[in-house]
Amino acid sequence: MTDQVPSRAWQANIGYLFHPVIEQHDNMRIADVGTGTGIWLRDLADALPNTCQLDGFDLSNIMFPSKDALPANIAFHHQNLLLPFPDEYIGKYDVVNVRVMVVALSSNEWEPAPGGYLQWIDCAAHDCVIKGVPEGKQASNAQRGLDLFRKTLNTLGKTSNIAILHSIFQKSGLVSCEEEICSLDNPETRENVNLAVVVGIQHILTAAFKLHKLDEIQSIDQIMELKEAVLGDLHDMSCYFCYDVYVVVGRKLD
Template identity: 30%
Template structure:
């Protein structure tokens, strides 16, 4: 595999520390609840999986949970641009790799479930999960602060060249690439009121993680200290709006395609 790529990364959150790892793990927990416990889309036969690659694995929590559901001989490999959040002890394998760089030939055609097409074997599945940022709106009471922060988030991500509705583009690309049975499924937390508290906490944590960078990028703050102060003030107001009945939607999309 390529050498450590961590120096090349550009992470939109402040840093890969325990706070960020906790946020990622909490986000995974909500996503699992929204998907009604499905780590893998029901259209895929989980019992037949022999090798799975998780790209952008982060803390490895998705693989660690999947390990409890697949056969003990199933190969589980996690890849990320940084090893900073890899589990310290695991039966899964974790390696540093920048997905913008080619994988070594020995990984091509190896996996029957993966996020990178070149590594999917014939008949294997590609599963992609992402957010539709423009749909992370609130229900219930109004939340002007949430709307303001989402607007800033969208501007920031667009400015970085990121897509706000990449699930549509991923589905189109799958079809253009010849993947069969491509489907795109929407998952929203507002269907389950028991998730209201979780989605509030998730949004609050997420805003605290990357909005300071967005504020600096927008020019609304001259330095990191000012940006941190501004966002802390916004988060206090946001917390009050959430307490008053505003509930953010955890808007996730899953796209699945099968390599012919």
């Protein structure tokens, strides 16, 4: 499972790669922090002139694609977001993009300090709900999966509240801060969102199990059984997971 499923589902609901407030030109330098497979950068490369330099940074380089499969203006770098970046990258970017960090980081680790624009796109993972359950029915397996997901995030200390991100931008001295909230309710993307949520539940439960912090689950097999049961509810009842995606943009004054 790569980041392509949630990325493309988010894109279909948000409708843009760059927030409209961000000024674009032919020689932009863009950084994507927590880039994963670089799917956002690869989509961006198709939309921008090849004179733009696109750099992806991630804690792990496992998902980085082969250089042979990339445009010449995309480069990937192994970098921990919480450690100082080399001087060669500081203050060099027109835009720093951050995505899908709300689960990876806790709220006290969010203080941003980039150059140029900062665009942070993330989800209200804790507030995911199930919609479309037929009257008189209960998607009990899907609800149990969500409940375990939330409890496990709290156990692991990932008690982030994406709704405070806009105020963090302002407190960090960023100007022209804007926030847009998009509900992932597009019928055309529901199947992708369902898959992304189910795989997310599986991954967070597996991580907690390996850390011996999951009392309700005694084996990986139980996690896989829960995954199949959740998928069964979604299929049999034609219901779907839904959550909000937040796009927060701000600019650091020179």
